Amino acid sequence: MRFAISAVALLLTTTACTTVPMEGNIDSARTTPMVAPVLTTPDALDTSTYAQPQVARVTHVDLDLALDFAAKSVGGTATLSVLAAPGAKELVLDDKGLTIASVTDGQGKALPFTVGKSDGEKGAPLTIQIGPGGENRTVRIAYSASDADALQWLSPEQTAGGKYPYLFSQGQAILNRTWIPTQDSPGIRQTWRARVTAPKPLTVVMSGLKVGETEDLGNRRAFTYEMDKPVAPYLIAVAAGDIAFRPLGPRTGVWTEPKVLDAAASELADTEAMVSAAEKLYGPYRWGRYDMIVLPPSFPYGGMENPTLTFLTPTFIAGDRSLTGLIAHELAHSWSGNLVTNAVWGDGWLNEGVTSYFENRIVEEIYGKKRAQQEASLDYTAIIETLDRVGSDAPGTALHQPDGTDSAGSAIVYNKGAAFMRTLEHAVGRERFDAWLRQWFDKHAFQPATSQMIYDDMLAHLVTSKAEADKLKLHEWIFDPGLPSNVLRPDSAAFATVDASAKAYADAGTIPGRSTWDGWTSAERQRFLQSLPQKRSADQLGALDKALGLSASGNNEELFLWLDLALANRFDPAVEQADRFLSHVGRTKFVRPLFATLMEQGEWGQPIAKRIYAKTRAGYHSVTQASVDKVVLKD
Numbered sequence: 001m002r003f004a005i006s007a008v009a010l011l012l013t014t015t016a017c018t019t020v021p022m023e024g025n026i027d028s029a030r031t032t033p034m035v036a037p038v039l040t041t042p043d044a045l046d047t048s049t050y051a052q053p054q055v056a057r058v059t060h061v062d063l064d065l066a067l068d069f070a071a072k073s074v075g076g077t078a079t080l081s082v083l084a085a086p087g088a089k090e091l092v093l094d095d096k097g098l099t100i101a102s103v104t105d106g107q108g109k110a111l112p113f114t115v116g117k118s119d120g121e122k123g124a125p126l127t128i129q130i131g132p133g134g135e136n137r138t139v140r141i142a143y144s145a146s147d148a149d150a151l152q153w154l155s156p157e158q159t160a161g162g163k164y165p166y167l168f169s170q171g172q173a174i175l176n177r178t179w180i181p182t183q184d185s186p187g188i189r190q191t192w193r194a195r196v197t198a199p200k201p202l203t204v205v206m207s208g209l210k211v212g213e214t215e216d217l218g219n220r221r222a223f224t225y226e227m228d229k230p231v232a233p234y235l236i237a238v239a240a241g242d243i244a245f246r247p248l249g250p251r252t253g254v255w256t257e258p259k260v261l262d263a264a265a266s267e268l269a270d271t272e273a274m275v276s277a278a279e280k281l282y283g284p285y286r287w288g289r290y291d292m293i294v295l296p297p298s299f300p301y302g303g304m305e306n307p308t309l310t311f312l313t314p315t316f317i318a319g320d321r322s323l324t325g326l327i328a329h330e331l332a333h334s335w336s337g338n339l340v341t342n343a344v345w346g347d348g349w350l351n352e353g354v355t356s357y358f359e360n361r362i363v364e365e366i367y368g369k370k371r372a373q374q375e376a377s378l379d380y381t382a383i384i385e386t387l388d389r390v391g392s393d394a395p396g397t398a399l400h401q402p403d404g405t406d407s408a409g410s411a412i413v414y415n416k417g418a419a420f421m422r423t424l425e426h427a428v429g430r431e432r433f434d435a436w437l438r439q440w441f442d443k444h445a446f447q448p449a450t451s452q453m454i455y456d457d458m459l460a461h462l463v464t465s466k467a468e469a470d471k472l473k474l475h476e477w478i479f480d481p482g483l484p485s486n487v488l489r490p491d492s493a494a495f496a497t498v499d500a501s502a503k504a505y506a507d508a509g510t511i512p513g514r515s516t517w518d519g520w521t522s523a524e525r526q527r528f529l530q531s532l533p534q535k536r537s538a539d540q541l542g543a544l545d546k547a548l549g550l551s552a553s554g555n556n557e558e559l560f561l562w563l564d565l566a567l568a569n570r571f572d573p574a575v576e577q578a579d580r581f582l583s584h585v586g587r588t589k590f591v592r593p594l595f596a597t598l599m600e601q602g603e604w605g606q607p608i609a610k611r612i613y614a615k616t617r618a619g620y621h622s623v624t625q626a627s628v629d630k631v632v633l634k635d
């Protein structure tokens with residue numbers, strides 16, 4: 001297909017954000033939406049979308065939706081602003097399970113549409129005949145979404161308050177097509193606005209800034225939010241419940257259920273300082289506010305970097321801010337991920353790896369070098385474990401994962417990605433490295449990126465010669481499996497104390513004293529638990545628990561490691577606690593491994609896993625269900 005140059009240029013390049021006065025009202029200036037480029041190189045081709053952005057692409061989404069808690073359904077209209085190439089006849093959207101009532105143009109004239117064959121996870125193409133017309137089109141879809149995979153509708157019993165239902169969404173990676181009819185690809189950025197109604201007294205929050213006052217509609221209220229910067233559509237997020245807000249600093253604050261507010265606010269007290277630290281490292285925070293919502297425990301992730309409103313699990317609340325690396329991580333995504341975004345999911349390390357590095361730099365600023373080094377060291381161990389398990393030549397251990405590669409998992413995307421950044425920082429020096437990373441964010445702000453692009457950028461702006469690039473093994477780091485030999489290994493001094501204790505336990509059964517244990521950082525306690533001999537008798541486990549209070553730990557990362565160790569050793573006294581934990585926590589990172597461990601324990605563990613899952617499955621988000629199904633319901 002061929003298009004006139006000007007239209008292609010319009011479709012594929014950035015239009016600067018300009019301000020034009022609204023007709024007849026010189027006071028209220030209206031901003032024409034920013035339009036971000038779509039990349040056209042083969043490595044930026046997203047095979048998990050049906051969209052054909054070169055033909056017609058969505059630039060803005062305007063939602064008007066009502067939440068129906070009884071029906072677990074959201075419905076209303078999505079009005080899309082579309083940029084069409086000359087001669088374009090069709091607009092293709094992603095649709096997974098939507099019920100489409102009608103599709104019309106800007107004038108209300110019906111547009112013919114078809115929903116194609118559904119292909120598993122990817123859903124189906126929604127193809128709309130947009131007919132002849134100019135570059136700028138409007139398409140309005142009236143629709144509803146019932147039991148959408150992105151959305152979890154919680155019963156009152158699943159909340160802390162126990163009185164009102166709750167809703168939250170999880171868009172990453174390709175779930176937003178289950179509740180928003182749009183082009184659901186990280187490389188097709190869109191601005192958005194949404195008006196959402198909910199029954200009183202529920203409050204609706206979204207990953208954008210609030211517009212105007214809440215509307216009172218009798219027994220319902222309407223909330224309007226806006227994102228005026230083009231974002232990847234997986235970042236559109238909503239939550240609704242009986243929630244309250246507490247400011248933490250001038251531009252930071254936390255939403256959560258009233259019962260959880262004190263604990264959440266206290267745990268998150270360092271947030272404003274983290275935003276300032278992040279800005280000092282890599283440039284201005286460009287999203288206005290940085291708020292967070294602490295969700296009910298069924299939230300399937302630790303955190304999700306929804307712009308202006310990070311979504312969080314309550315399981316990070318330990319009482320001592322020892323697990324707030326999570327906040328540093330989600331905040332860092334405001335640069336790596338939300339500002340500069342992987343164009344395709346196979347380059348997820350551009351989001352997660354760079355963010356994990358950035359996270360560690362924020363942790364260093366706020367909590368000091370020791371904690372940062374310890375956390376980096378835990379991350380490094382996870383890389384080695386993964387490589388030992390899958391082999392250093394497994395294709396899934398490369399950072400750049402071409403379509404069809406079976407990823408070796410988060411230790412590669414997150415930890416190897418971070419180790420790459422750390423290695424570069426060490427080799428060229430912090431000053432040079434930081435200047436490079438900052439210019440990468442600035443230059444690609446609000447745009448998609450690929451592995452090839454960051455490689456080219458390193459050649460142009462990080463190193464001074466091809467020889468230096470070769471010495472740093474830049475290409476190998478990004479495109480080859482395994483861990484390059486120049487990797488910066490963690491300083492063994494970081495864990496010298498705890499490693500000595502772990503050795504004393506392994507050699508002579510000496511358990512650290514309780515005051516020693518309590519004096520350690522959480523990273524040190526996790527390190528100790530991970531270093532324990534894998535085979536333990538019931539007596540040994542009982543003694544460890546008695547001495548260290550493991551089963552009573554208020555730190556969920558540590559509690560998880562204890563439960564996992566106990567279940568792996570068929571320790572009956574841990575079963576009841578595991579049952580209780582799995583009955584309210586839905587965080588995949590904890591839930592899946594615990595079920596997997598039980599399933600590995602033959603005639604002892606499998607009946608326990610099946611019994612627990614039969615009652616807990618319905619309370620999990622679809623993400624957690626899908627991941628545990630593979631473990632427990634595999635035959």
Ligand code: BES
Pocket residue numbers: 172173300301302303304305325326329330333352414589
């Ligand atoms: N963006 C991710 C969560 C995610 C990843 C959702 C992939 C869907 C698909 C988020 O930023 C994240 O990495 N969360 C981690 C935090 C941890 C690494 C500090 C988590 O949930 O555990």
Ligand code: ZN
Pocket residue numbers: 329330333351352355
């Ligand atoms: Zn992340």
